[in-house]
Amino acid sequence: MKTAACTVAKGRPREFDVDEALTAALRIFWSKGYEGASLTDLTEAMGITRPSLYAAFGNKEALFCKALDLYEREKLCYIGRALEAPTARGVAEALLRGALERQRDTSDPKGCMGVINSVACGVEAESIREEVLKRGESAKRAIVARFERARTEGDLPGTADPEGLTAYIIALIQGIALQGGSGATCADLERLVQTSLAMWPAR
Amino acid sequence: MKTAACTVAKGRPREFDVDEALTAALRIFWSKGYEGASLTDLTEAMGITRPSLYAAFGNKEALFCKALDLYEREKLCYIGRALEAPTARGVAEALLRGALERQRDTSDPKGCMGVINSVACGVEAESIREEVLKRGESAKRAIVARFERARTEGDLPGTADPEGLTAYIIALIQGIALQGGSGATCADLERLVQTSLAMWPAR
DNA sequence: AGGGTTATATACCGCTCGTTATGAAAACCG
DNA sequence: CGGTTTTCATAACGAGCGGTATATAACCCT
Structure with a gap:
C-alpha cells in the first residue's frame, strides 16, 4: 500500500518521467495500433x-491499457461535456464538433484510438479488442441515457428512438475518425459535420 | 499470352481450385485483416x-489484392446498383440497406474488408492501406457524381453539397460496418438504418 | 563505509513471421 | 520408355517479435 510521491523512493531513482513516457507510448499505439506498435x-x-x-508498466498489454486510460481522460473528455448540453440537438452538435476538433488537432495522430483497435487483428489482441469495446459500450450507454432523458423532458418527440439515435450519432463520429485517418482534409470533415447537422431536425 | 482453360496444361495439374482457394483466403483476410492473417x-x-x-498467387500481398478484387466484385456490388436508383433518397436508402444486408449475412465475416484494412497497422502494410484507400476513393467519386446529377435534375436542392452528402452517407455505411463488427445485433443495426433514413429529408 | 534496494544497460531466449530451396510425384510429349 | 514441365510436400532460412536473465550503477538507511 503506497501512496504516490509519499516518501522518497528507496533504491536508485528512475531517470525518466512515467507520464511523459506514457504520453509517448500513447502516440505510438494511436498511430500504429496495438499489434502494429512493436x-x-x-x-x-x-x-x-x-x-x-x-x-x-508490467507488459505491453498493461502499457496499452494505461495509455488507453490517458487517451480517454485527455482526448475523449469532450464526450462527457457534450452530454451536458441543454438539448438533444445541442448534445449531437457538441459530439460532432468535438470529434471534428480531435481530427483538426495537427499535433495528434489522425484517426481514433478506439476505432483503430476495435477492428480484429491477430488472436493475441483479442483481449485488447474486448477492452476497447467495453469502454465504447459504456460511452454508448451514457449517450442513450442522455437521449432518453431528452425524451422525457419533451426535448425529443415520444416517437424518437434513443438507441437508434445513439447508434446514428456514434456512426457519424466513427465516420469522422475513419475518414480523418484516411486522408480526408479538414474541409472535407467540416462539410461532413455541416451536412450531418443539417440533417438533424428541429434547428 | 495464355487464355483461361484454352488447352490442357503441360505439367502436373494442380490439385486445388484457384477460385475456391481465393474465396477461403478472402474470408481469412476479411475476419483477421491483412497483418492479422498469417x-x-x-x-x-x-x-x-x-x-x-x-x-x-505470387505472395501474400498479391493474394490480398486478388481477394480484394473478389470482395468488391461479389460483396460490394450493391453500391453500383444503388447508384441506379431514380432519386437521391433512393440511392441513400439503397446504400444503407445494402450495407445492412451485408452485416446481416451470417455466412460472411462481420465488419467491412475495406474498413478493417484502412486503419494503419505496421509499416509493412502501408502499401495495402494505400490500395484499399484508392478503391474507396473511386467509390466515393461515383457517389459524388450521382448526387451532383441529382442536383442538376432538381432532385436535390441547389443548396445541397454533394461532397458533404457523400461523406455523410459513407460515414453511416462505415458506422454500420464498424458497429456490425463490434458485436451490434441486427436489431441494433436496423434501428441505426431506420434512424438514418428518418433523418434524410423529403420522404 | 557498507548492506539493501531499485533502476539501468546489454545481451539473449523461444517463437512466429513471410519467403524459399530442395527433391519427389504426376501429368504431357515424342 | 526417357525427357520436360509443373505441382506437391518437407523443411529450412533470416528477421523480427514479446519478454527476461544477468550484471552494473545509483540511491537510501544504519
Missing part, C-alpha cells in the same frame, strides 16, 4: 529500455 | 501448402 517502436519513442518499460 | 492461417483455410500459394 516494443522497439515503443521503447525508442519513450526513450527507455525494455527492462525499464516492464518494470514501470 | 500464412499458416491462410494455407490452412485454403487447404494448400505454402509453395502452392506462392506459385498460384
